[in-house]
Amino acid sequence: EVQLLESGGGLAQPGGSLRLSCSGSGFSFGTYAIAWLRQAPGKGLEWVSVIGSSGVDTHYVDSVRGRFTISRDNSRNMVYLEMNGLRVDETAVYYCARRLPEDAMDVRGQGTAVTVSS
Amino acid sequence: DVRMNQSPSALSASIGDRVTITCRASQSIHIYVAWYQQKPGKPPKLLINRASILESGAPSRFSGSGSGTEFTLTISSLQADDSATYYCLQYGEYSWTFGQGTRVDIK
Numbered sequence: 676e677v678q679l680l681e682s683g684g685g686l687a688q689p690g691g692s693l694r695l696s697c698s699g700s701g702f703s704f705g706t707y708a709i710a711w712l713r714q715a716p717g718k719g720l721e722w723v724s725v726i727g728s729s730g731v732d733t734h735y736v737d738s739v740r741g742r743f744t745i746s747r748d749n750s751r752n753m754v755y756l757e758m759n760g761l762r763v764d765e766t767a768v769y770y771c772a773r774r775l776p777e778d779a780m781d782v783r784g785q786g787t788a789v790t791v792s793s
Numbered sequence: 794d795v796r797m798n799q800s801p802s803a804l805s806a807s808i809g810d811r812v813t814i815t816c817r818a819s820q821s822i823h824i825y826v827a828w829y830q831q832k833p834g835k836p837p838k839l840l841i842n843r844a845s846i847l848e849s850g851a852p853s854r855f856s857g858s859g860s861g862t863e864f865t866l867t868i869s870s871l872q873a874d875d876s877a878t879y880y881c882l883q884y885g886e887y888s889w890t891f892g893q894g895t896r897v898d899i900k
Contacts, residue, residue, distance in 0.1 A: 710889075720829070720837060720880050722889040736888045737794070770836055778843060779827030779884050782836045 684787030695756040697771030705749035708774035713767040799892025812868040822885030
């Protein structure tokens, strides 16, 4: 069974940092691009970032570029999202998802909650 | 960035009704649109890929159509279990962007 498990969420102060992790199992992890998306309380979905299968190609939504860094360790079936300079409006549930080959994201995890507050 | 204008923002329909949700893209994105269903407290579930390909396990009453800038999700015969919020996503151009969502309620 394909599974993705997010972790690392919690409380951060404005301007602070958190590192989210996404662990994959049940599929050939190293052959899939992995993405992060988020959902603020009561709001819609927002795509945040994606990393290619080898880790070379990365893309970000404009609002996080320069503050967030996506990376992966295929030997551990892990993808990370390093978040710096966090803002209050980035309080959200963060989901990781695998990108189907040349296609859309398939969300399999339950998400990890990030709260940015003083 | 490509903007996805999704309509309506909410609708209420009866069991058995045909329901249509539309997304209009600010520029052509060919067929690179997906549709998701999300229920409260749950992650979004992929229903439709590449505008019209029904994902494995998704009920056949769901269908997608469109290309270029206009896309449609249709529920042919609304069921109680379809009460949810639906989102379109364009992944033809970075940054990928979602529509604002459509809440579907059962009358």
